[in-house]
Amino acid sequence: MHAAAExxxxxxxxxxxxxxxxxxxxxxxxxxxxxxxxxxxxRRRNIDRAELLAALARLSAAERLARFATDAQLTLDxxxxxxxxxxxxxxxxxxxxxxxxxxxxxxxxKGAWGRLRRVLKHLLRGEPE
Numbered sequence: 285m286h287a288a289a290e291x292x293x294x295x296x297x298x299x300x301x302x303x304x305x306x307x308x309x310x311x312x313x314x315x316x317x318x319x320x321x322x323x324x325x326x327r328r329r330n331i332d333r334a335e336l337l338a339a340l341a342r343l344s345a346a347e348r349l350a351r352f353a354t355d356a357q358l359t360l361d362x363x364x365x366x367x368x369x370x371x372x373x374x375x376x377x378x379x380x381x382x383x384x385x386x387x388x389x390x391x392x393x394k395g396a397w398g399r400l401r402r403v404l405k406h407l408l409r410g411e412p413e
Contacts, residue, residue, distance in 0.1 A: 333362055345369035346377060353386035360389060365396035370403055383408055 297303060340348055340363065349369060352360060369375070375383070383404050390401045 337362075337364070337367065340367050345371075345374035349374065349378060349386060350382060353382045353389060360393065360397065368396040368400055370396060370399040372403055372407065375403060375407055378407075380408065 336358070340351070343351065346369075348367065351358060352363075378386075387401060387404050387408075390397050390404075393401070
């Protein structure tokens with residue numbers, strides 16, 4: 285009988301309006317902290333991305349292409365179309381191995397990457413094997 289009374293008292297204490305309000309408040313604070321952490325991480329990533337894009341913009345077309353081909357940490361999908369060189373004149377001095385590596389990284393992407401892929405393939409076909 286004592287155990288049942290103790291259990292009923294615990295249930296009443298757990299279900300009391302003050303306990304419910306305290307749990308809700310704790311849960312709300314936990315969610316707010318998690319949300320703030322996600323926002324902070326997002327802001328940090330956005331700043332890092334902006335710095336990376338600014339650094340890419342300062343590079344010449346040939347240097348950018350070399351970076352695209354060799355830097356595995358660089359996500360090609362985050363590069364805007366205006367930073368993707370696709371003129372044959374930009375690609376003329378590129379080594380064959382670098383061009384092949386860049387083609388492999390570009391894969392089947394579309395848009396500006398697709399234009400670059402077509403120009404690279406055209407230039408590689410024109411070179412003697």
